[in-house]
Amino acid sequence: MKKSFFTNAFLALIMSSFLVLSAGTANAKRLTAAVADWTGGEITCQVAVSILEQELGYKVERIVFPSGTGLWEAIAAGDIDFACESWPGYAEADDVMLNAPLIYDGEVVVEYSGTGEVIAFTTGIIGASDYYVPKYFMDANPDFNGWEDLNKFKAEFATVETGSKGRLIGCPVAGWNCHDQKRLDIMGIDFEAVELGTETALLAEAQGAFDRKEPFLMYLWEPHFFFGKNEMVGIGLPAHQSCDSFTEANNWQDCGKGSWPATNWPKDYTMNYMNPEVMAKPENAEALAFFKKMKFQNGDQAKMLVRVDSDGLSIEEAVQEWKDSSSDWKNWLP
Template identity: 30%
Template sequence: MNISRRTALKSATALGASALLLTGLTGCGAADMTQQASPYANAEGAKTVTLSVQSWVGAQADVAVAKIILERELGYRVDTIQVDEVPAWDALSQGRVDMIMEDWGHPDQEKLYVDDKKTIVPAGEVGVIGHIGWFVPKYFADKHPDVTDWRNLNKYADEFKTPESGGKGQLLDGSPSYVTNDKALVNNLKLDYQVVFSGSEAAQITQIQRFAKEKKPFLTYWYKPQWLFEQVPMVEVKLPKYSDECAAKAPEAIDCEYPTTPLMKFMNAKFAKKGGKAATFLKNFNWNADQQNKVSLMIADQKLSPEAAAEKWVADNEKTWKAWLPK
């Protein structure tokens, strides 16, 4: 969900619920799915676009809305392929997919493919500002306000223990495929915690909802914007202040908070030049966190299919998306 989910931004869009809702896969997916790409991806002259679908629900909302408009308004066939967030860069570079609709920041991949190989180009901002952090439920922070300072986390480690955390406090994470700083932070800040992976974003949401229903304390890696905050109010734990110097350290040496960054779109370089109206539309695609969360909430909470959620949003927001169409 990753900023890189290492120098993070997972990290999460933003984001929320399950890849199961869209593709039948969990988390960001443990497997490299690049071989499933459409044979039409990046085919010169083809009226087909292939979009990479990331596993978090905010990215699924991006793709679902773009797909409907590309098909109905511009006459394209749209293929969607789920690819893990890092392998997606390789798939994009090779033309197996034409577009990553939402990236949380992967500086190493940008340097390799944008700066050095020049096979990928930036395609503008999504319009959503993303931030990853550690969060506790508001009901716990209200009773113990000092928990929001990382220096006091060890004081509460016993309250955050679970059977899975090996006698330490639990820091709940999502999919093991997410590139996070959490293990390094726990180690470098000398915290008496164990990172426990739930397995996927959907599983993590289910766990958070269960804790909240029972009013149990929990500490979790999470991200904004995300529809779950509407159901389970959470308060961020302040980690050591972010700096570029900290982010430049080796992954195992990171000891500061995750940055806040605009989420970005990236295109295959050839598609950017030859993708015609589809490429222009996708560059123009830009919406805010509230708009994205409306679609995400329909998918993840109301259990609409991504297509049905996108249908409702497109029907209600014609003025917004018509501005994305090529002139």
């Protein structure tokens, strides 16, 4: 009996304290942002959020949300108002949910014809992907000049899993449509692409190998924090050339050498994407105008990446430092 009274009384206490504390303030200019879960995206997001908060008087609630289809669905459903730095080359959802051309510098860079549940504008960051080897490997092997020499050195890149073939630490997620193995096969590179499931796994594997100074070949993209800590060199895949028949509907019919996927990736004009209904509200007109004008530069992000990952600054500190020293962002204000 004593126990049950005790518990009851405690519950009553907790419940009554709710009543005292549950008071909310309404604010018209409120937005909910999904903060990306990789450092580059986090920086781009913080740049946008800090301008919205400090210059335009919005109150932005930040939610950590892993990027992917789930995030697109959440924005379409109106649970999140906007998210930053999507990479069109990797997103599956953009084809389905966007219905307006993506414009950079006044030029159309990608055409979309989906449902239009989500709208998007370029961030200014242009991503590039490639295969990379560590700098120390290049230094130790001066006759290694690029992807044509990979077969000569395949024994150095071999692991238990790949046997006599070399190993490529490939694009981690099948849903990103990298077609690593297909690329290697068409280009005649006797390597096996290993899919590790997540970017984190890919980075952990590469970091371990780098720390031990082992030779390894990895897929990655720039700008990325990994390059701030570790010196890597791209192997210069042939420039991108599209191949129209290489789609799921055509059963991935490739166009042979010189065309995708046997080439490098196209440039990724990254974009901020948002819910159209929320952005159409009059109080969000300023935010929409800002997103249309935002043009963040790769070089600036790369500098901030170093400040964050090597110098131990927080994302907020690094962005504030950049905002104080630069005036680029003033051009993006509506």
